[in-house]
Structure formats: C-alpha cells, structure tokens
Amino acid sequence: MTEGVAHGARATRTVATPRGPVAEFSRAGELKAYRDMLLIRRFEEKAGQLYGMGFIGGFCHLYIGQEAVVVGMQMAIKPGDQVITTYRDHGHMLACGMDPKGVMAELTGRRGGYSKGKGGSMHMFSKSKAFYGGHGIVGANVPLGAGLAFANKYRGNDHVSLTYFGDGAANQGQVYESFNMAKLWSLPVIFIIENNRYAMGTSVERAAATVDFSHRGASFDIPGEQVDGMDVRAVKAAGDKAVAAARAGKGPYILEMLTYRYRGHSMSDPAKYRTREEVDRVREESDPIERVKKRVVDGGMIKEDELRAIDVEIRGIVNAAAEFAQNDAEPDVAELYTDVFV
C-alpha cells in the first residue's frame, strides 16, 4: 500500500466519465428527466433544512448529486418492475412515484408517513409502486433483490428487479452469494452499484482491493459496465441494455454508476475525509441537473422560462410535503405493538 492511496490522495480526482453510449432524449424525455431530478434535489434540500430545524431526528442520508442514477434507471423500466435499495432511499422512492408528503412525514415520524412513523428515513415501502424498501443494514437488501427476481421468473412474468447498493456495500459477503445465485438461476436482476467514491469516511481506495466494481461479477460470468452516473442519458442507455437482457432471460447484469454525493454521509458528518475543492469541482463540472439544463437551453430545445416554471411547480410540491410533515399528528402509542407479528 503506498502512502498516497492509504491517505486517499487518489480520491481527489473528479468522477471519471466512461465514454459509453447515451440515449437520445426527446423534448418530453429531457423535461421529465429535469423535473424528476429536480424534485429529488429540492426534496432533499428541504429535508436537510427540516433536520436543521429539529423536525427530523436520527439518521438521514441525502441523495443530492446522485439524482441521474435513479431517474435514468427509472426511465428504463416499466410499471411493476421492482426497486429495492439501501438507506439512502429518498430519491428512489420519489423516482418510483411515491408521494413526497408520505416520504417527508415518515422522516418527521408522523402518522401519515409511509411506515406510520415506525421506519424513519431508512425504512419505507410501497406495494403499489413496487418499492421494496429502504434497508438500513449495508448489503442486506442485495439477496432480497435477487429473491424478487426469482419470484418474477417463478411467476413467469417479464419483470426485472433493480437492486441498488453502494461501493461500500459491494464488499459485503452476501453480495457475492447473491451474484452466484443470480447467475446460477439466471435471475432477471440488475445490480446497480452506486459508486459515489465513499463509504462514510472511507474512500473506495481504502476499502476495496480492486476499484472497478463493474468487474465484480466476472468470476460468475455476469456482464458489467461502468456508466457515467452523472449523465442521465448514459444511465438510461445502460439501463435499457441491461433491462432488455434481463427481460430476455439472459440473467443478471451489473451496472456500476460513477457518481458522487455532495453532502456528508448523514446529517452528522463533517466530511473531513475529503476537500471542499473536490466537492466543488464535481458540482461545477458534472452536476446532473445543470447538465440537462445547459444542454436543452444551449441547444435551443427548451426555453429557460419553461424550466423556471418547473422549478416553481417543484417548490410548491416540496413545500406542501414539508407543511404536511410538520403538522401531521404523531402516531398513537398503541401503534408500538402493531405490525410486530400477527
């Protein structure tokens, strides 16, 4: 181990941008991507504010910076395909079409939250949106994602399971058990590794023997690709390819999304393990939302006014969610004992 690696010097580079194909977006596609990413960004900013004001307590992990991953993947699937992820889950839920009010109210621990205040930020679910959670234990959701894919195959439908996890989670043993089973049983699962370069305070280089996670399925013969996770069109293109293969019965696929989280790991993280400049550079050079904006405005496809109208609409939605989450009633004490088992 060299000095530089151990002290994270290599981590100061910007997000690498593999030159993969990008999806061609229509006007409607660009607007949808912009809108969906912006909803996540503004929702997360508001959650951060409510946390600061004491309305949200405990653990809360923001998705700011990574929006293109979940929005691009969502554009590549169809209703009924399952999504399962870790504790950094607000973006996934919003992208799945879950109600921002219910998500925010779960953060504040109120009755109207998706888990009636029992789960908090990390644990929410929606059967109607095929969202299988929010899981607080790193790596634990990955076998579940393979199991969802098994159920699709067993039922004979053509649904796929999108199974998200982080670069840190990618070192957990059960991930490799899942890879093996998914290939062995040829399951329609897309393993999406959101490589945001850090697992809490530990950079990828300090925790992983090899840092190209797209190769992690090689010994199971699972195809893998590195994707520019800051470009929603690249995500969509990679998603299309992987989803088509899974639907066609070709088994699992690994997509490593090169991305970045702008905020600390959770709300109590002073982020001393990386420099301010590193964060600023990624923001300036590859912000996923700014990239869409620049592309469509500079290219003359969409006028800035139209985007501004979307901004206003999104602010309205987010403010309404915050309003609801602050004023909804707290759960009844009797709720403590419900849903343990029956």
Next chain:
Amino acid sequence: MTMIEAIRDAHDVMMGRDDNVVVFGEDVGYFGGVFRCTKGLQQKYGRARCFDAPINESGIVGTAIGMAAYGLRPCVEIQFADYMYPAYDQMVSEAARLRHRSAGDFTAPLTIRMPTGGGIFGAQTHSQSPEALFTHVCGLKTVVPSNPYDAKGLLISAIEDDDPVIFLEPKRLYNGPFDGHHDRPVVPWSAHPLSEVPEGHYTVPLGSASVRRTGSDVTVLAYGTMVYVAEAAVSEQGIDAEIIDLRTLLPLDTDTIAASVKKTRRCVIVHEATRTSGFGAELSAIVQEACFYHLEAPIERVTGWDTPYPHAQEWDYFPGPERVGRALKRVMEV
C-alpha cells in the same frame, strides 16, 4: 475524561504495552471511528496496527479470530451492535468454541467492541441491545461498562483476557451520564466523579459488579445506561434502594447480587433490551434460586417493549425513570 476518551486511552495503553494488540474496523483507522474511539491511534502506531476494514462484519471478526489463534490480540470495532449479525456466526461457531473443541490448544483472545442501546434517535438499526444473544453463548464473556473509569479498566482487562470478550458500549453514555430525562439539558462527564480516570495501566476485573448505592429496602440490578435511570428513579421516589451496576454480565458476580437481595429482600431488574428472553429473565431466575426464602415481593422487570426500536416513539419505548419508579413502588407496597 469522557467515555470515548477513556476507551481511546485503553487502546493507547494496550497498544503501547503489547505489540500483539491490533485495532481495526470500519472507519476505524484513517477516520478514527464514527464515535472517535480510535482517533489518533493510526497516526501514533501506524497503519499496520490500526487500520480500516471494508464493510465486512463477518470478515472482520473471522480474521480477528485467526489472528488471535496465532497469538495476536485483536481489538475490533463493530460500528453499531445492530450490524453484528453477519459476524454472529463467527462469534458463536468459531470464537466461542475454539478453546473447547481444541481442548485448550488454541484460544481466541480477541475483544469485539460495539456501541449499543438507544436514546440517540437511531431507530431499529442503530439502537439495539443484543446482550442476551451473547450471554446465551457459552465461551463468550460479555461486558457492559457504565462510566469512563470502568470503561478503561474493563477494556484493558478484556484485551488482556485469553478468551473472546464482547464489549458493549452504551452509546448514549459516550458523552455524559444519561438518566433518561431526555427533555433536560445534557449532563457532561466532567461533572461526574467516575470521569476521573488514572493515567496508564490499571484494570477493573471481569466478573465483578459494583455497588453504586447502598441501601436497605430494595435491590436494583442494572447495567449501562440503566444505572443512571435507576439512580434517578430511586432519588425521585425517595426509596432507600441498593443499586448494583453489574458491569460484566458473563461471568456474572452472583455473590454480590445474592448478598444484596438477601439483605433487602426485594429486587427490581432494569434493562433496555426487549423483555422476552432478555438478560433480566436470567437474572430473575438466579435471584429466585439464590434468595427464594428471603424474598418479600415478586421480582420486577422493567425493560424495553417486545417490539423493534421505534423511530417516532423512542421515549415511549425507552424504560425511563418513571417506569422504573412505578416498579419500585409496586415492590415496596407488597
């Protein structure tokens, strides 16, 4: 000293004395641990002796057992007790049994530290108290310190011990003695006599309880955060209770417990973990076996409810001074 500083100091003392001591875990090296319990150790002792591990609880404990079998003394951190389950197999099937199945040829002198308990709004995956899962396993020692002095002395004993020790750190006590009154200002350790921690090497032996308050009316058995909750409840009720801080759950100081209950003839057991098959059940059985003919009231248990630790209703779950106070009153009224 805070409890965090005391734990860091114990590491420092042992790393300084014994080259066989190695310290690792998630975010433990470069970052110094999420609760800062290993801060500065990598700088002082180098990356060969204090280092980061990937998010591999099973691997962390498993490799530590191998290291220990060859004579190292690993002291590893599981970031939160709630994350230990992937490692549980290694603890139960390997660490706990190595001595027995090799007929003493090999031992596993390792220490596994983990923060436990609630009170920090951590909900179901950052608040658990899984001590009974360890005390149920023969071959493991289980320790729960409640203050900086004990934390340092017990951790040194744990690292020096030739058997695997599970070292549970009540995280709500890291920065101050918390008595369950969550709506009152935080009390720092600096105001508490047990934050006086001697420099250098000293031990608090495993298997010895500490009588935190002598009294004649009822014995309260507690450990970790609940020691302070019990103290608050006792003073609020104005009852002359004897409060015993168990400090080590296994091996358990049954002599101190039995002597106290025989004297007071009443017993209240307090823990934060869920009730059913909790460590309180074991304590209750032991007290009944040792003191049946001395008891004047049924033994009471005050515990967490049999539910996952909730997100929204932390203080309804947490067995605070009011609930302990009610139990004290009940046993006194018999």
